[in-house]
Amino acid sequence: MPSTPHLLGFAELLGRLHHVLTVNGEDTVTRRPVDLTYHPYFGRDGWPRRLHGHVLFWLNGHLDPASLLNLDSAADVLGALGYPLTVKAAVLASEAEQLSLQGWTWGHAVHTAILRTTEDDEPEDTRIGDATVMAVLSHIAAHHAPEMTSPTRTSPLFHRGYPAGLLGHLAAELRLDAVHASALGDTHALALFGHLGWTLSPRAGAVLTTAEQVEADGATWTDVVIQARAASRDHLPREPWDR
Secondary structure: OOOOOOOOOOHHHHHHHHHHHHHHHOOOOOOOOOOOOOOOOOOOOOOOOOOOHHHHHOOOOOOOOHHHHHOOOHHHHHOOOOOOOOOHHHHHHHHHHHHHOOOOOOHHHHHHHHHHHOOOOHHHHEOOOHHHHHHHHHHOOOOOOOOHHHHHOOOOOOOEEEEOOOHHHHHOOOOOOOOHHHHHHOHHHHHHHHHHOOOEEHHHHHHHHHHHHHHOOOOHHHHHHHHHOOOOOOOOOOOOHHH
């Protein structure tokens, strides 16, 4: 449990869910132990068993499988362990959890939950760190051909409501306002997020800057992700929503 509560917003939770999918596979399903009548967040071996159990695990959280909290919703459990959610993030967590417990694959559950989450943003919902940036970049690259590259560096990240390039797809995956983004015509991710009022940690900015430079040099999206992950950022302050 963190020393002070850490409010999880929509974009951060979405990024952490994408990280779970990258590590565990989108075809993973929730399986209930045969000796229990409920789905524990963690097994007796300490390893996470449910979708949001993996989110907690990444946050260095844990829940005893015998705890009555296992009967509570993901939003309530995260809140009880020091990670309260915004309204929009709570809806994302609830939708993904319900679908995953109904037998949907985790990938299908998360992607459907994202589409069902339409609540207005609070400031914390548009706050991202390097953890979210890397998780979403990895997710996008994994769903495109290995040889995928981006348009020229002068192309805007959005055109007529559609994303262009890896970083345009990053912004779209984070549910950034595509219509407004198209009107702005920004060609740089940091400028676009800033113009739309998003808050990026310095470490997230370093990852985005590296990704943008490598992408502009014509590298494949896979190589962009590899080099962005290696971006130097240990000298920068670490926000609670970073890795």
